[in-house]
Amino acid sequence: MSRAVTPRRKAITTVLAWIVGFLIFFPILWTIVLSFKSEGDAISAPLNVLTSTWTMESYEAVQERSNYFLHFWNSVVISFGSTIAALVIAIPAAWAMAFVPGKRTKDVLMWMLSTKMMPAVGVLVPIYLLFRDMGLLDTRTGLVIVLTLMNLPIVVWMLYTYFKEIPSEILEAARMDGATLRSEILYVLTPMAVPGIASTLLLNVILAWNEAFWTLNLTAAKAAPLTAFIASYSSPEGLFYAKLSAASTLAIAPILILGWFSQKQLVRGLTFGAVK
Amino acid sequence: MSTQASRASARLMISPAVLLLLGWMIVPLAMTVWFSLQRYNLLMPGMEAFIGLDNYEYFLTDPAFVTAIWNTLALVLGVLVITVIGGTLLALLLDQPMWGQGIVRILVIAPFFVMPTVSALVWKNMFMNPVNGLFAHIAKAFGLQPFDFLSQAPLASIIGIVSWQWLPFATLILLTALQSLDREQLEAAEMDGAGVFSRFFYIMLPHLARAATVVILIQTIFLLGVFAEILVTTNGGPGTASTTLTYLVYVQSLLQFDVGGGAAGGVIAIVLANIVAIFLMRMIGKNLEA
Numbered sequence: 153m154s155r156a157v158t159p160r161r162k163a164i165t166t167v168l169a170w171i172v173g174f175l176i177f178f179p180i181l182w183t184i185v186l187s188f189k190s191e192g193d194a195i196s197a198p199l200n201v202l203t204s205t206w207t208m209e210s211y212e213a214v215q216e217r218s219n220y221f222l223h224f225w226n227s228v229v230i231s232f233g234s235t236i237a238a239l240v241i242a243i244p245a246a247w248a249m250a251f252v253p254g255k256r257t258k259d260v261l262m263w264m265l266s267t268k269m270m271p272a273v274g275v276l277v278p279i280y281l282l283f284r285d286m287g288l289l290d291t292r293t294g295l296v297i298v299l300t301l302m303n304l305p306i307v308v309w310m311l312y313t314y315f316k317e318i319p320s321e322i323l324e325a326a327r328m329d330g331a332t333l334r335s336e337i338l339y340v341l342t343p344m345a346v347p348g349i350a351s352t353l354l355l356n357v358i359l360a361w362n363e364a365f366w367t368l369n370l371t372a373a374k375a376a377p378l379t380a381f382i383a384s385y386s387s388p389e390g391l392f393y394a395k396l397s398a399a400s401t402l403a404i405a406p407i408l409i410l411g412w413f414s415q416k417q418l419v420r421g422l423t424f425g426a427v428k
Numbered sequence: 429m430s431t432q433a434s435r436a437s438a439r440l441m442i443s444p445a446v447l448l449l450l451g452w453m454i455v456p457l458a459m460t461v462w463f464s465l466q467r468y469n470l471l472m473p474g475m476e477a478f479i480g481l482d483n484y485e486y487f488l489t490d491p492a493f494v495t496a497i498w499n500t501l502a503l504v505l506g507v508l509v510i511t512v513i514g515g516t517l518l519a520l521l522l523d524q525p526m527w528g529q530g531i532v533r534i535l536v537i538a539p540f541f542v543m544p545t546v547s548a549l550v551w552k553n554m555f556m557n558p559v560n561g562l563f564a565h566i567a568k569a570f571g572l573q574p575f576d577f578l579s580q581a582p583l584a585s586i587i588g589i590v591s592w593q594w595l596p597f598a599t600l601i602l603l604t605a606l607q608s609l610d611r612e613q614l615e616a617a618e619m620d621g622a623g624v625f626s627r628f629f630y631i632m633l634p635h636l637a638r639a640a641t642v643v644i645l646i647q648t649i650f651l652l653g654v655f656a657e658i659l660v661t662t663n664g665g666p667g668t669a670s671t672t673l674t675y676l677v678y679v680q681s682l683l684q685f686d687v688g689g690g691a692a693g694g695v696i697a698i699v700l701a702n703i704v705a706i707f708l709m710r711m712i713g714k715n716l717e718a
Contacts, residue, residue, distance in 0.1 A: 174535065
């Protein structure tokens with residue numbers, strides 16, 4: 153039932169949309185382009201990008217001078233660590249709420265959501281002091297703990313909306329056929345739940361990877377993930393554009409690729425199922 | 429269907445998540461409230477004392493607080509206006525038939541996945557820098573005087589950067605909502621002679637209203653907490669020209685080591701965020717029943 157669209161109108165829409173898309177994407181493209189230029193060209197002659205020479209020297213410099221891979225690894229450990237920890241805690245909870253809903257399930261869900269509304273800055277002081285006293289400042293463990301708790305409500309909610317879509321009749325059927333609780337979970341529910349769990353994992357890794365309040369305030373050097381490492385480029389004004397671009401490109405590339413796969417889950421996860 | 433036994437095990441399965449979140453909420457919150465009533469500065473050990481509401485009085489009468497509130501409002505409202513209007517227009521455009529729609533979608537959504545520190549630094553250095561930035565180079569190529577964005581218009585520049593980050597989110601959600609609109613309804617309206625504008629204002633806009641509300645509420649929660657973008661671009665300056673409430677609390681507690689004053693600011697931030705949160709929760713709660 154598609155409406156008839158004249159080729160001319162489609163052509164105009166296409167050109168317009170591509171121009172807008174290009175403009176929005178341009179800062180990222182520009183960063184990638186400058187990362188393959190020498191510092192001199194990146195700073196003094198950016199309008200000649202197409203004619204100046206291409207080089208990998210910034211990538212080499214970033215690697216040699218800055219322990220780049222330590223920070224990259226910190227980001228990986230912190231984002232995956234906190235997401236997996238949150239999943240381990242959230243899967244049973246979301247499970248129970250979806251399949252054995254009680255009178256107060258809805259209240260519990262809403263209350264969990266409400267903890268997410270607390271601005272981070274409201275608890276910055278106590279968390280900072282607690283971490284200082286417990287020796288958790290500038291440690292990966294500390295950040296994993298904070299980000300796990302911070303993302304737990306989103307993880308529970310996302311899983312809950314996915315689990316709720318699994319028809320409960322299928323469980324009854326399995327029970328009729330004499331399945332034990334264990335085989336019911338292993339062979340019936342798990343295969344149906346895996347896609348939802350995978351989407352939740354993906355979205356939360358992205359959120360944790362880009363988290364830039366706690367990572368900036370609770371780390372100094374050792375445990376700093378890429379968000380904090382890149383921020384260290386902000387202080388010295390000067391001849392750093394190509395290296396900054398190279399470091400930035402490496403920092404955003406993995407998540408950009410993951411993100412493009414997760415467009416649909418993004419809408420659902422970030423609106424807590426209010427828009428699907 | 430649920431038996432007594434399954435009820436009990438359900439409670440057992442939910443309790444770790446509930447207890448952890450309860451701890452995460454109550455312990456720091458209680459500490460913040462407690463600190464906010466104390467004279468407590470890390471630079472002056474041994475001077476701690478209970479001083480009642482003095483921290484609040486100090487924080488609320490600080491001229492920086494009034495500036496910070498206005499800046500926070502300007503940032504949140506500015507970004508909301510740009511992203512909701514821009515997002516609606518973009519969603520309408522992307523909803524049209526075209527060639528390469530998938531690729532355009534990918535290009536438009538990309539900024540959302542860029543970490544805040546990277547986008548702030550890229551805009552600050554490669555675009556807005558008055559000497560070496562791209563805007564300065566273009567201005568010079570046309571014989572114009574380069575504009576120093578971050579010192580002449582710090583807050584507006586930050587609003588621009590943050591809008592670039594959030595425009596994809598608004599677009600994506602509004603586009604998702606638009607695609608769930610019943611096409612036949614639109615076609616029927618068209619056959620009955622409704623023009624482009626009346627179709628937009630009487631059919632599409634009411635349909636988008638709900639999604640737009642969700643966008644506004646969720647973005648507000650995130651925008652109240654904007655931090656990294658300010659830290660790496662202007663440090664809240666010049667002066668306090670781009671200091672928001674979040675940034676002010678950070679300065680007070682971690683740069684001036686005034687735990688008591690920072691905590692009072694934190695409590696105020698929590699109260700303000702909760703006012704927004706109540707509306708958001710109502711919306712989502714309604715949806716849960718539907």
